[in-house]
Structures are given as C-alpha cells and as structure tokens.
Amino acid sequence: MKLMKKHSIEAMLAWRNVWKNKRRTILTLLTIMVGCAMIIFFRATQDGSYEKMIDDSIAANTSHIQIHEKGFQENMSIDYAFAPDEYPSIISFLQKSPAVLATSKRIHAGGLISHGNNTFVVLIQAVDPVQEQKISNLHTTVQPGGRYLTPDDRKKIIMGATLAKNLNVTTGDTVSMISQGFDGSFAAANVEIAGIFRTRNPRYDQAMVLMPIAQAIETFTMGDYVSSIAVSLKHTSDMETVRDQLRGLPESKGLEIMGWDELIPELIQAIVMDKLFGYIFYFILILITAFGVLNTIQMSVFERTRELGIMMSIGTKPSQIVIMVMMESVYISLLGVLLGILIGSGISYYFFLHPFDFSEYQKEMEVFAQVTTVFPAKLTLNNVSVTAFFTFLAGVLFSIAPARRAAKLNPLKAIRQL
Amino acid sequence: MAIISINNLVKNYDGEGLEVQALRGVDLTVERGEFTAIAGPSGSGKTTLLNLIGGLDQPTAGNLTVAGKELNNMSARELSDMRLHNIGFIFQAYNLIPVLTALENVEYILLLQGVDKAERRRRSTEILKEVGLAKEINRRPKELSGGQQQRVAVARAIVSEPELVLADEPTANLDQKTGSGLLDLMHDLNHRKNITFLFSTHDRMVMDYAERLIRLTDGSIISDERKKSSRESGERKKSGSRKSKK
Numbered sequence A: 001m002k003l004m005k006k007h008s009i010e011a012m013l014a015w016r017n018v019w020k021n022k023r024r025t026i027l028t029l030l031t032i033m034v035g036c037a038m039i040i041f042f043r044a045t046q047d048g049s050y051e052k053m054i055d056d057s058i059a060a061n062t063s064h065i066q067i068h069e070k071g072f073q074e075n076m077s078i079d080y081a082f083a084p085d086e087y088p089s090i091i092s093f094l095q096k097s098p099a100v101l102a103t104s105k106r107i108h109a110g111g112l113i114s115h116g117n118n119t120f121v122v123l124i125q126a127v128d129p130v131q132e133q134k135i136s137n138l139h140t141t142v143q144p145g146g147r148y149l150t151p152d153d154r155k156k157i158i159m160g161a162t163l164a165k166n167l168n169v170t171t172g173d174t175v176s177m178i179s180q181g182f183d184g185s186f187a188a189a190n191v192e193i194a195g196i197f198r199t200r201n202p203r204y205d206q207a208m209v210l211m212p213i214a215q216a217i218e219t220f221t222m223g224d225y226v227s228s229i230a231v232s233l234k235h236t237s238d239m240e241t242v243r244d245q246l247r248g249l250p251e252s253k254g255l256e257i258m259g260w261d262e263l264i265p266e267l268i269q270a271i272v273m274d275k276l277f278g279y280i281f282y283f284i285l286i287l288i289t290a291f292g293v294l295n296t297i298q299m300s301v302f303e304r305t306r307e308l309g310i311m312m313s314i315g316t317k318p319s320q321i322v323i324m325v326m327m328e329s330v331y332i333s334l335l336g337v338l339l340g341i342l343i344g345s346g347i348s349y350y351f352f353l354h355p356f357d358f359s360e361y362q363k364e365m366e367v368f369a370q371v372t373t374v375f376p377a378k379l380t381l382n383n384v385s386v387t388a389f390f391t392f393l394a395g396v397l398f399s400i401a402p403a404r405r406a407a408k409l410n411p412l413k414a415i416r417q418l
Numbered sequence B: 001m002a003i004i005s006i007n008n009l010v011k012n013y014d015g016e017g018l019e020v021q022a023l024r025g026v027d028l029t030v031e032r033g034e035f036t037a038i039a040g041p042s043g044s045g046k047t048t049l050l051n052l053i054g055g056l057d058q059p060t061a062g063n064l065t066v067a068g069k070e071l072n073n074m075s076a077r078e079l080s081d082m083r084l085h086n087i088g089f090i091f092q093a094y095n096l097i098p099v100l101t102a103l104e105n106v107e108y109i110l111l112l113q114g115v116d117k118a119e120r121r122r123r124s125t126e127i128l129k130e131v132g133l134a135k136e137i138n139r140r141p142k143e144l145s146g147g148q149q150q151r152v153a154v155a156r157a158i159v160s161e162p163e164l165v166l167a168d169e170p171t172a173n174l175d176q177k178t179g180s181g182l183l184d185l186m187h188d189l190n191h192r193k194n195i196t197f198l199f200s201t202h203d204r205m206v207m208d209y210a211e212r213l214i215r216l217t218d219g220s221i222i223s224d225e226r227k228k229s230s231r232e233s234g235e236r237k238k239s240g241s242r243k244s245k246k
C-alpha cells in the first residue's frame, strides 16, 4: 500500500500514456487477447480430449485399476495368475472402500480361433458377465441379433466385429478355439458365438474374444486363479489415492497394482507428445504477444524522448522512469490477459457445451486407432491461471529492455529531439 | 554568498574529427536575487553554459559552484536531487508532460519532492493563479497556447521556490507581446520571491528587460553590464500586459 502510494505518480502517468495512443494500445490489447484466448481455448480442447480419450478407454475395458500378479503386464500370459482368496485384506479393502464402484475378475489368455480355413490369433478375456457389465460398457456395443454373455453360458463366446468378418462367421455359428491351460495342458473347445460387439477400438474389434469366467476356469484349469481384478471407481480422480492405498497394504507385495495411466501407456505417451507440441506452440504464441508489447512500449518511449529528457532534467530519477514504463506494460499486459481470459473461456465453454463431433468420420478415424469421436473442451483453473500468468509475465519481462533504455537516456540529447 | 560562481569554465565537444570549443574559460559570479540575461549569437555557448550550471552536463575543465554545491564532485544522483530541489528549469518550448493537466504539471515537482497532496494542490493552484492561468488549470498542454504553456512552465519552475531558475530562450517561440508578458511575470516573481533568474536570449527586447546583461561570443564573455533602468521598464510593461490580458 505504501509502495503503491509512493509510485502513484508513475502509475498515473503510465495509465494516461497507455491511453494516449488509443489505436495502438487497442491493437496491442487485441494481440494479447487473441494470443491468450487461443492458448486457453487450445489447451481446453486438449484437456477435454485427453480426458475424453482416457475416459473412453477406461470405460471400454481398461477400468481404473487392475490388480495382477507381478509380471503380468509385461508378459500378458496365462502363467501370471493369482488366487484372490490368498489376499483377503485386498479383497476386503475393495469391498469396503467407498471410492470403489465395482470389481470384476478376469482371466486373460492368448489363443487361436478357427472357422473353416480361417485361423486368427486372439486375446481371450474371460469375465464374470454380471460384474463386468458394471465396469465396462462393452456390453452396450453388442450388435443387433446377438447378446452379451450370461452367467449360465457355457461354450459360448462373443467376439469383435472385425474378427467375425475375417472369420466369415456370424452370431449362432460355432468356431473352434485352441489355447494353453494354466497347467501347461492343451486346451481346446468348440464354442458358439452368442454375439458380436463393435467397440470401435480396432484392437478389441479385431482380436478380442470374451467368454464366461466359469467356462474359462474349466477350459484353462485355473482353479481359484485369475489373471486380474479390474476395479472401477466412482471418480476417475480418485485413482491415485486408491492405488496408493492398495499398494500400502502388506499383501500387495507379490502383486502389481496398476492405474489406468500404466495400463494404457501408448495413449499416455501420445498425450505427452501432443502436450509437448502444444507447449511449443503456446511458447511461440506468447513470444508473439510479448513482442507486440515490446514494440508498443518501444514506440511509446521513442515518441516521448524529449518528454522523458525534460522529466529527467527537472529531477525525475531514472528508477522512476523505469517504473513508469514498466507500469505501462503491466497495464497493457494485464488488460490484454483479462480480455483473453474472458474470450478464451467463453469459446472454451461453448465447445464444452457443443463438443467437436467427428462421428461422421468414424471410419477414417478408426484407421488411426481413434475410438473417441466426440471431443468436448474442458476449461481448468490451471489452464486459465498458467496461461494468464505466463502471457502477462512475458509482456512485462519484454518491456524491461525499453524501460531501461528510457532511463538511460541522456537528458540533454533527449531534449534536443523534437 | 553568490548563488553561482564559475571559475575558468571550459567545455569542449568532440564532434566527428574536430573538437568544438563551446566555452573557452568563462568566469562568472551571479548573486542571489539577480535577474540576468545571457545574450549572444547562435552557437556562442549560451545553452552550453546553462546546461553546465544546471548540472545536466559535465565541464571539460574549471570549477562550478551552484547554490553552495561544488558540481564537479557530484554523482548523477546528487545532481538529479539538486535539479529537483534547488533549481527550476524552463526550456524553449514543449516543457510540459503532455498527459498531465496544467495543475498536475506544476504539482509534479512537489510530488517528486514528497509534498503531501493538500499542500501540493494549494501551492500549485496559487502559483497558477499568479501566472494568470486560474481558469486553465485543468487543461492539458495541447489545449493551451504556446504562451500559456510557457507560463505553466514558469509556474512549475518556481512552485517549489527554488533558489535559482534557469531558462534557455524561454520566449523564443512566443510572439513579441506574449514574450514580454512572460518576462513581466518572471521579473515580478524575481522581485517578490527573490528568486534568481538566469536566462539566455538573442532577442533585443528580452535583453532590455534584464537587470544584468552578459554577452557571450564564441564561448567567451565579452561584456557584463548591470543596468539601472531595467526595473522601471519592467514595471511599465507589466502594467501594460495586465491591461491587455482582459
């Protein structure tokens, strides 16, 4: 407060000088506004699509947390299995934790599936048909004519639409399935197709087969063993907390407890790369706005050379000149950033309410393994505050040079300029 | 004690290649309360001399004492403080800060000096009244005539009651009548407040106003005369200008 009072004259002069050349100031404000709004909006679309893509993946099959025997994720083989009954504290934690929505036991195995002359490598995922529907939305993608699995199903499977097409089969057909049992034995069975699902995720649609876990226990001689427990939470944001709590349990020693970020590393990596390019782009945008501020301050100082000379001649200190010039950029940057926040947030909010919808181009997007076709924008406080802060900071930092140059003017030489 | 005392002052400018000797050993003493004009043709060194006295430039050689301070040994900061507290400046034209009103321009000096707001307002308003700008106090420089702007500059120069006012051709951009009005004003302030005025000019009319006239040629003082009649002439013209203002 005292400081403000002490420098009130610099602040007042700065404010008036800012508005002396309205046109230039408004142009500069618009530059900052556009830059800042663009960053906020682009970041909002990024944040929104990342979240949507992650959510879609979680909902499709990944779930929030998976519990495996150590080594499963790396090897993806039936050899890595554990008996849930041997981990009572983990099971009871999952039952009691208010953050947990549902859990589902799964058995994963690799196998071959043939029909006629066609044979394909598949990922067999055995599930509890009741529990699985609570944690995944795969059952909603079963195509008309077929159905999802039921607990009573035996020798029944459902499979991805692309796989069915490749095998040239449809609902009701019987195919033969070959795999290896948990005990190393040869496992083979003829199974009937109860339904065909179409998740739009090519990995699932091309190669995934779902069967009831009761059947798998028989076929693969699993006994009480399962490959994983998939855990669905009420809120995605609770994942880290719950994961840490699980990892904190002594029984978790021989298990790997993985959050969705570790389960879908390809997606996370793609997001990291995308973010990186985003940052480079934002950096350039911020540089452009900062140069706008620099240019304006430079011009305004240049035009006032004589005035500054007079001010210094009559006793204004160089430090006061620096403060005055810096205040001009503070005002311009601050106003520009405020406008940018307003516009950027407004546009982001619009695209939150009306997401980008690429469903029409679903076919094309599937080629790029892109399941998500609807991208809402998501405005976060972090986005707005970080963007505003750096845009503002860059503008102010870039005016240090012209401010110092103004303060170093030789008053005599300055006065001679007209 | 003299307010300005100058001893063998030399100022050389090194232009490209050749050195310009702007002042070639000037000796000068100005007493408190004097109303002095420095006259001389263009390039004779008037501005150079005033700038050195005001601490805006450093001499090549010689001693310079202003308001009891040896300028030779002062830092930039001390010189800046001296300009703020001891000296008022009036330049030829465009003296004022464009974004400030007449009142604020005058207040600016007091603000820099740390005078509180009420006092600042009171003194600045009063001074502006004295220079005949009671109605114009809230106008910005560009809404004032050249003569009015120079009056504001005078008001700003004297508002903090400095010991010395330096004015480099203060009337050069004004017409005869406006110029003489400004001189009346300065002369009047000189009498009433005992502020020392030192101004440069190459205008005959202005020289006639001065109580003391120093002639400068080629960087040397060639004559220095105190005149008796100047005061009366000043009074006479002042009353004339008062009338013309209405």
Ligand SMILES: Nc1ncnc2c1ncn2[C@@H]1O[C@H](COP(=O)(O)OP(=O)(O)OP(=O)(O)O)[C@@H](O)[C@H]1O
Binding pocket: B013, B014, B015, B020, B021, B022, B040, B041, B042, B043, B044, B045, B046, B047, B048, B049, B202
């Ligand atoms: N910064 C400078 N660099 C080089 N030479 C200078 C500089 N300032 C003044 N001079 C020279 O010094 C001499 C004195 O200049 P000064 O400005 O003091 O004259 P003046 O009497 O004020 O003239 P005028 O009546 O035209 O204002 C001139 O020859 C001028 O060319």
Ligand SMILES: [Mg+2]
Binding pocket: B046, B047, B048, B168
């Ligand atoms: Mg001159």
